[in-house]
Amino acid sequence: MAKLLGDIKFTGKIDGLSFYELNGKIVVRKTGGFDGKKIKEDPKFDKVRQNSTEFGHCAKVGRALRLSLGGATKKLKEPYLHNKIVSLLRNAVKLDTLNERGQRNIGDALKNTEAKKMFQGFELSATYKCSDFINAKYNLIPEVPVKLDIQIQNFLVPTPNHIMRIRYYWIALNLETLESKTTMSGALELTAQTIKNQSNTISFINTEIDSTKNYFLIEEFWYDNADKNAPATEQRGIRIIGVI
Numbered sequence: 001m002a003k004l005l006g007d008i009k010f011t012g013k014i015d016g017l018s019f020y021e022l023n024g025k026i027v028v029r030k031t032g033g034f035d036g037k038k039i040k041e042d043p044k045f046d047k048v049r050q051n052s053t054e055f056g057h058c059a060k061v062g063r064a065l066r067l068s069l070g071g072a073t074k075k076l077k078e079p080y081l082h083n084k085i086v087s088l089l090r091n092a093v094k095l096d097t098l099n100e101r102g103q104r105n106i107g108d109a110l111k112n113t114e115a116k117k118m119f120q121g122f123e124l125s126a127t128y129k130c131s132d133f134i135n136a137k138y139n140l141i142p143e144v145p146v147k148l149d150i151q152i153q154n155f156l157v158p159t160p161n162h163i164m165r166i167r168y169y170w171i172a173l174n175l176e177t178l179e180s181k182t183t184m185s186g187a188l189e190l191t192a193q194t195i196k197n198q199s200n201t202i203s204f205i206n207t208e209i210d211s212t213k214n215y216f217l218i219e220e221f222w223y224d225n226a227d228k229n230a231p232a233t234e235q236r237g238i239r240i241i242g243v244i
Helices: 036-041 043-068 072-076 081-093 113-119
Strands: 012-014 017-022 025-030 134-141 146-155 162-173 180-184 188-190 201-206 214-225 236-243
Touching: 043 081, 043 162, 043 180, 072 236, 081 113, 113 236, 134 214, 134 236, 146 162
Parallel strands: none
Antiparallel strands: 012 017, 017 025, 134 146, 146 201, 162 180, 162 188, 162 214, 214 236
């Protein structure tokens, strides 16, 4: 890279050189970059094309999952949420043993038990993790209808005035068409006294089963303040409980 010290003011390309402004100075570089035709046709770029195809697939699935949660992900205020989900999917897709590289997909990867385990307990928030606030046992029964038994054993409430709320989502997602349907539970309210007075066992049943879809179970928690005049808390988390 070279820097011009004279009075040349233009930017652009000429004779194989690119002139552009960087930090108030004109910088010169030799024109280069990838040849689009080579990337599409040259055998040397086979892996590049394969990675690109699988990345595109994971990005689409990640977007579908994120949108299926509606406004919950916006409230999470996680700046790199999409990248985080896509990274999970890219690691999972490598466990697809049914297809050749470049044709691997999440649907076939999830036929592998190890791929499903990668989703269990996956936290969408880096700041407030469900595992730091909720201690529970999850019994996911993959039959028809799919049933989830949840026994909340302990949870963290910042002050006696705070109310923890927990909500669950079933996301039924066709990983080929990306058509989805989200079923949302009501919000369970927990206070500092609740854990002493009841077992906090929840049964969540999904009665609609479609063999063309995978089912993602999502847990969301957040806090409200019983004192309406007190400032709102920002503590909120979402995680994937499991997938079938």
